[in-house]
Amino acid sequence: MPLAVVTASHSPLMRTVEPRGDARTAVDAAFAQARAFAADFRPDLVVVVAPDHYNGMFYDLMPPFCVGTAAEAVGDYGTARGPLAVDREAARHVVREVLAADIDLAMSERMVVDHGFAQPLELLFGAIDAVPAVPVFINCVAVPFGPVRRTRRLGEALGRALLALDRRVLLLGSGGLSHDPPLPTLEGAPPEVAARLIAGRHPTPEERAGREARVRDAGLAVASGEPGPRLNPDWDRAFLDLLAEGRLTAADTWTNTWITAEAGNSAHEVRTWLACYAALATAGPYAMRGSFYRPIPEWIAGFGITTAETRRNP
Ligand SMILES: O=C(O)CCc1cccc(O)c1O
Ligand SMILES: [Fe+2]
Secondary structure (H helix, E strand, O other): OOOOEEEEEHHHHHHHOOOOOOOOHHHHHHHHHHHHHHHHHOOEEEEEEOOOOOOOOOOOOOOOOOEOOOEEEOOOOOEEEEOOEEHHHHHHHHEEEEHHHOOOOEEEEEEEOOOHHHHHHHHHHHOOOOOEEEEEEEEOOOOOOOOOOHHHHHHHHHHHHHHHHHHOOEEEEOOOOOOOOOOOOOOOOOOHHHHHHHHHOOOHHHHHHHHHHHHHHHHHHHHHOOOOOOOOOHHHHHHHHHOOOHHHHHHHHOOHHHHHHHHHHHHHHHHHHHHHHHHHHHHOEEEEEEEEEEHHHHEEEEEEEEEEEEOOOO
């Protein structure tokens, strides 16, 4: 059975901030292409690989990786709130097979997810519960992280587990590329911020609104002409080339310090892309069908969208 991949940056600012020029039109067109690609592939299972931003996962127990055998979205930044249509059997299969392949991962019968999962599901399929899904969380925000190669190996184990299902599986990777939105860090945080990062579940509506306003204001400031956030288009394009050319092991030598320095704290979200492509590669040689890139400072994102699938005649 073939596998397919769609990866897309996410940014909740897409809803509230108008970028200059034709960025909006270009991104819309790229998403339309990705939607057509996904529809064409006719997946009967979507494996969503995404990070969290202190909405579902906290420092009271932060797993590097976690598969949800059931999952619910918090509804941050205007995304839908409520359960994902988790294919429980498939999710359990993935947990069993990945563990058997020597990769430790957590599982959750009540995984809580945020815009990292919800936004691409809504943009690609219209709703968070429109497709049978297996949600795979990769910690890309709460330092420290394991080496990048570990996420590539997670992707390989994931790919082998999915091939064994003998279904049409689309992997949907969410996040990146270079960017650094104003997220707090535990290191040096004042006590009330630290408490929120350690166990910040169920914020009051006011707390959530305050936090979202801070990020939105950062985007609006750029849209009104203030100096933009640090993006690194060269780094982003090099990453896209690496994926297009199937040189996934080249990322094995990247240190986390280097990624942060080159591309920003949230650039670690590209781990989700790497895992998806490593999974895809287990089905045989693949071809990237679509690749979009645009640095969009107003959305605080080096914004990329790719589609790829197993080569039909290898
Ligand atoms: O407040 C948050 O949770 C961060 C929101 C956010 C903004 C820009 C790019 C992202 O990838 C992202 O996640
Ligand atoms: Fe993010």
